Amino acid sequence: MRINCLSCGHMVDLEDDYDDYEGEVKCFVCSTTLEVRTEEGRIKNVRLAKKIPLVPVEQVIEVPFVP
Numbered sequence: 001m002r003i004n005c006l007s008c009g010h011m012v013d014l015e016d017d018y019d020d021y022e023g024e025v026k027c028f029v030c031s032t033t034l035e036v037r038t039e040e041g042r043i044k045n046v047r048l049a050k051k052i053p054l055v056p057v058e059q060v061i062e063v064p065f066v067p
Contacts, residue, residue: 003046007032014038024049 001014005027012027012034019041025034033049 001038001041001043003034003036003043005030005032006034006046006048016041 001018003012003014003025004010005012008027008030010027010029012025014021014025014036018025018036018038020039022037023035025036026032027034033051035045035047035049036043037045
């Protein structure tokens with residue numbers, strides 16, 4: 001099976017181990033993580049994996065240590 005990376009378009013080859021699979025696949029070209037679902041050797045769903053957004057350091061609030 002082959003899928004196109006939704007970020008860079010690179011063709012990602014999936015081995016037979018992915019015939020019945022639900023989980024993440026990483027594009028080795030752009031490092032984007034894709035969520036993939038396959039059944040009986042057929043691709044059912046491919047989407048970008050949800051990432052937790054990074055918070056800029058300026059927005060981090062320091063909490064004083066109280067023993």
